[in-house]
Amino acid sequence: MIDKRLFAVPGIIKILVTLVVLTGLQAFTILFQGIFLAKIIVALWEGTDFISVVSQVVVFAIAFLLRQLLVVFKNSLMAHFSDQAVESYRVQLLAKYAEIGPSVITKSGTGNAVTTLGVGLDNVKNYFQLLLIKVFDLGIIPWLILLYIFFLKWEQGLFLLLIFPVVILFFIILGLAAQSKADAEFANFKNLNNRFVDALRGLPTLKQLGLSQSYGAEIYNISEDYRKTTMRTLRIAITSTFALDFFTTLSIAIVAVFLGFDLMNGKMTLLPALSILVLAPEYFLPLRNFADDYHATLNGKNALTDVLTVIDMPSVPDQELLTLPSWQQDSELNLADVAFSYDTLPTLTNINVTAKGYQKIAIVGESGSGKSTLLKLLGGFLQPNAGSVIVNGQSLPHLTQKSWQQQFFYMPQSPYIFHASLRDNIKFYTPNTDDVTVESAITRAGLSPLVDDLPDGLDTIIGESGRQLSGGQAQRVALARMLLDSKRKVLLFDEPTAHLDIETEVELKQTMAPILANHLVFFATHRLHWLDQMDFVLVMANGEIVETGEPKALLADENSALNHLRHELYRGKLA
Numbered sequence: 139m140i141d142k143r144l145f146a147v148p149g150i151i152k153i154l155v156t157l158v159v160l161t162g163l164q165a166f167t168i169l170f171q172g173i174f175l176a177k178i179i180v181a182l183w184e185g186t187d188f189i190s191v192v193s194q195v196v197v198f199a200i201a202f203l204l205r206q207l208l209v210v211f212k213n214s215l216m217a218h219f220s221d222q223a224v225e226s227y228r229v230q231l232l233a234k235y236a237e238i239g240p241s242v243i244t245k246s247g248t249g250n251a252v253t254t255l256g257v258g259l260d261n262v263k264n265y266f267q268l269l270l271i272k273v274f275d276l277g278i279i280p281w282l283i284l285l286y287i288f289f290l291k292w293e294q295g296l297f298l299l300l301i302f303p304v305v306i307l308f309f310i311i312l313g314l315a316a317q318s319k320a321d322a323e324f325a326n327f328k329n330l331n332n333r334f335v336d337a338l339r340g341l342p343t344l345k346q347l348g349l350s351q352s353y354g355a356e357i358y359n360i361s362e363d364y365r366k367t368t369m370r371t372l373r374i375a376i377t378s379t380f381a382l383d384f385f386t387t388l389s390i391a392i393v394a395v396f397l398g399f400d401l402m403n404g405k406m407t408l409l410p411a412l413s414i415l416v417l418a419p420e421y422f423l424p425l426r427n428f429a430d431d432y433h434a435t436l437n438g439k440n441a442l443t444d445v446l447t448v449i450d451m452p453s454v455p456d457q458e459l460l461t462l463p464s465w466q467q468d469s470e471l472n473l474a475d476v477a478f479s480y481d482t483l484p485t486l487t488n489i490n491v492t493a494k495g496y497q498k499i500a501i502v503g504e505s506g507s508g509k510s511t512l513l514k515l516l517g518g519f520l521q522p523n524a525g526s527v528i529v530n531g532q533s534l535p536h537l538t539q540k541s542w543q544q545q546f547f548y549m550p551q552s553p554y555i556f557h558a559s560l561r562d563n564i565k566f567y568t569p570n571t572d573d574v575t576v577e578s579a580i581t582r583a584g585l586s587p588l589v590d591d592l593p594d595g596l597d598t599i600i601g602e603s604g605r606q607l608s609g610g611q612a613q614r615v616a617l618a619r620m621l622l623d624s625k626r627k628v629l630l631f632d633e634p635t636a637h638l639d640i641e642t643e644v645e646l647k648q649t650m651a652p653i654l655a656n657h658l659v660f661f662a663t664h665r666l667h668w669l670d671q672m673d674f675v676l677v678m679a680n681g682e683i684v685e686t687g688e689p690k691a692l693l694a695d696e697n698s699a700l701n702h703l704r705h706e707l708y709r710g711k712l713a
Contacts (some may be wrong), residue, residue, distance in 0.1 A: 143446050147223050151271070153684030156215065161274045164208040165282040168420050170201035172283075176413040183408070190571070212271055220266035224259050230449045231255060254448070258441035265438025275424040283421045291400075291411040294393055298421055305385045305425065308378075322531055322597060384431045386422040393418050394424040454521065460529055460539035465627035465658060467495045469530055478515060485511050486681045489525065496627070500689070502703060503678035509662040512678070513632050516660055517548050546628035551636045553616035555607055560589065561596035563615055568622045579621035583614045584649040610642040617653060629654065631661045647671075666704055677703060 144150065181191045280302070288295035344514050359448055400406040421424055462469070464709065472673055476489040486508050494497055501509045514520045518538035527534045529542065564579065566569050576596070588611055591597035598605055607615065613634055620629065635643040643665070651671055661668060669675060669689040677685035677692070677699045685699040687691065692700040 143450070144442070149219065149222070151393070153215070153219050154646075157212065157270060157274045160208055160212050160215075161278045162282075164205055164212075165199045167205040167208065168279060169283065169286055169417070171198060171205060171527075172417040172420060173413055174198040174201065175631045176416050178411055180409045180412060192529055203551075213267070216267045216271055220263045223266055224263045227262065227449070228255065228259055228444050231259075231445060234448055234451060238451060240605055254441065254444050255474075258444060261438040261441040262445060263438075265442055269438070272424070272428040276428045279424045280421050283417050287414055287417060287421070289334075290414055291406065294396065297393065297396075298389070298418065301385075301389045305382065305389070305422070308381050308385060357559065371513065372633060377427060386419075386426060390415075390418045391423070435686055454536070454538045456535055457538055457540055459534055460532055460541040462529060462539075462541045462545060464625060465545050469658075470494045470528075471658075472526075472528040473515075474526045474528070476515065476522045476527070478511060478520060478522050484681060485498040486522075488517070488682055489515075490683065491676065493658055493660070494656055496656055497674055498654055498657075498661065498674040499670045500667075500675040501660060501662040501678060502666065502675060502700065504663060504664065504703065504706065507678040508681040509678055510632050511681075513548075513630050513662050517546065517630050518543055543628055545625075546630055547620045547626050548630045548632070549613070549616050549620075550632045551634060552609070553612050555601040555612055555615060557601040558599065559594075559597050560600050560615070563600060564596075564618045565622065567619055571622050575622060576618075580619040583618040583655070584645070585611075585614045585618055588614070608642075609638050610646055613638070613646055614649065617650060620653060627656070628658045629660070631659070631663070633663050633665075635665065636661070666700075675700060 174194050178191050178198060181194070182188070231254065261557050265699060284295055284298060287298060340538075397411040398405065401411055402409065470492075471490040471493045473489050476486065476491075477484070478486040478489075489512065491512075493497075497710065501512060503509050511520065515522055516537060521536035521538055527537055529537075556566065559565075561576065562578060564585075579594075580589060589595055589608075592605065600607055616634075620626070635646060638646065647668070654671060659672075661672065672689055675685075675687065675689045676683050679699065684711060687698075689700070692698045693704075695701065
C-alpha cells in the first residue's frame with residue numbers, strides 16, 4: 139500500500155512526526171468526547187439538573203471542537219505537503235522527459251506520458267492526502283481507545299482486540315481482489331489514452347484512408363473495456379465496504395448485548411458500560427475510513443509507481459566528456475562497430491561510419507532498414523549498446539553530449555509547429571535574433587509568399603488553434619530556424635520530404651541546396667534524386683550498412699546495392 143520511495147520525499151519525516159503528534163491529540167479528544175458524553179447522559183438519566191452538568195457539556199463541546207479542528211488542520215497540512223510534493227515530482231518528471239524523453243516515449247507511448255503528467259499526478263496528490271492521514275489514524279486512535287476500554291472492563295477490551303484482526307483479514311482478502319482489478323483498470327486507462335492520442339494525431343491520415351469510422355469503433359471497444367474493468371473494481375469496493383460495515387456493526391452489537399447482560403446482573407454500572415458503548419464505534423471508525431479511502435488511493439498508488447519509475451530511470455552518463463567548440467572543416471566523426479537494440483530486438487549491427495568536415499552523406503534504404511535509428515544515434519537521442527564513438531580523437535560512449543547537441547539541427551519528417559506567432563516559431567531556438575536577420579532567413583527559406591499571405595504577417599498565430607501550415611510550409615519554417623544560427627554546422631535530416639508531393643519537394647529542394655553548403659550533412663531518404671546533392675552514400679538493409687561509396691560510382695555499377703534499391707523503389711511506385 140505504501141511505496142518505500144515515499145519516504146525519500148523532502149520534508150516527509152517532519153510531516154510524519156507532526157501527524158503522529160496531531161493524531162495522538164485527536165485520539166485524546168475522542169476519548170474525552172466519549173467519556174463526557176457518557177457522563178452527561180448518565181447524569182441526566184439519574185435526574186440531575188442540567189445546570190449541574192453544564193461544565194461537563196462545555197468540556198464535551200471543547201473536545202468535540204478540538205477534534206474537528208485537528209481534522210481540518212491535518213487535512214490542510216497534508217494538502218499543502220501534497221501540492222509541494224506533486225509539483226516537485228512534476229518538475230523532476232519534466233526534467234527526466236527532457237533528458238531521456240525519446241526512449242521513454244517510444245516505450246510507453248505519448249498518451250501514457252501525457253496521462254502521467256496530468257491525471258497521474260492528480261491521483262498522486264489524492265494518494266498523499268488520503269493515505270498518510272488514514273494510516274496514522276488507524277495506527278494510533280483505536281489503540282488508545284482500546285487501552286481505556288481495557289481499563290474499564292478487560293473482557294470487552296479483549297473481545298474488541300480479537301475481532302479487529304478478523305475484520306482486517308476480510309478487508310485484506312477483498313482489498314487484494316480490488317487491487318488486481320484496479321491494476322487492470324489502470325492498465326486499460328493508459329492503453330485508452332495512448333490509443334486516443336494516437337488517433338487524434340493520426341486523424342488526417344485516417345480520414346484520407348477512410349478508416350476514421352472503423353478506428354473510432356476500436357476506440358469505443360477499448361473504452362468499453364475500461365468501463366467494464368472500472369465497474370468490476372467498484373463492485374468489489376462496494377462489497378468490501380458492505381462486509382466491513384457488517385462486521386463492525388455486528389461487533390458493536392455483540393458488545394452492547396454483553397454490556398446489557400452485565401448491567402442486568404449488576405456486574406457493571408451504567409457509566410462505564412455507556413462509555414464503552416459510545417467509544418466502540420470510534421474504535422472501528424479509523425478502519426472504516428481507511429477502507430473507504432483505500433479504493434480511492436489505488437489509482438494514486440499505481441500513478442506514483444509510474445512517476446517514480448520514470449524519475450528513477452538512470453540518467454544518461456558522461457554527458458560532459460566532449461569538448462567541441464565548433465564543428466570545423468578538419469573535424470572528424472567515427473562510429474566503429476556500433477550496435478543498438480530496442481529491448482532485446484537488434485535494430486542496428488556493425489555500424490561503421492566516418493564523416494569528415496563538411497561532407498554531405500546520404501543514408502538510403504527501404505523502410506525499416508534502420509535509417510531513422512541511425513540518425514537518432516547520431517543526434518544522441520539514443521545510446522548504442524556496443525561499439526565506440528570517436529569525435530576529433532575523443533572516445534565517447536555515445537553522442538548524448540551537450541557539446542555535440544549544440545552543434546546540430548535535426549529536421550524530422552514533420553517539424554513541430556508551436557502554438558505561437560510565425561515570428562516566435564522561426565526564432566524558437568534563437569529568441570534574441572534581430573528582425574533584420576529574421577527577414578533574411580525568411581527570404582532564403584522561401585517563406586516570403588507565406589508571410590505576405592498571412593493577415594498579420596509575422597505576428598500571425600500558427601500551429602494548433604491557429605493558422606495551419608502545409609507540410610512544405612512547415613519544412614520551410616524549420617529551414618528558417620536553421621538559418622538563424624550559423625554556429626551549428628551539423629545538419630540531420632530524417633526524410634524531410636517524405637510526405638510532400640513532387641512539385642513541393644522540387645521547390646523545397648531548390649531552397650535547401652544552398653543551405654547544405656559548409657555543413658556536415660546526414661540526409662536519410664528513400665527518394666534517390668537527392669543523391670545529386672550528396673558526396674557520399676550509406677546503403678542500409680536490415681539494420682546494417684551493406685554498401686558505401688560515392689553516388690555516381692555506385693549508380694554506375696549495375697550490381698550495386700544502390701542500383702538494386704533504385705529498381706525496387708521504381709517497381710514499388712509502378713505497383
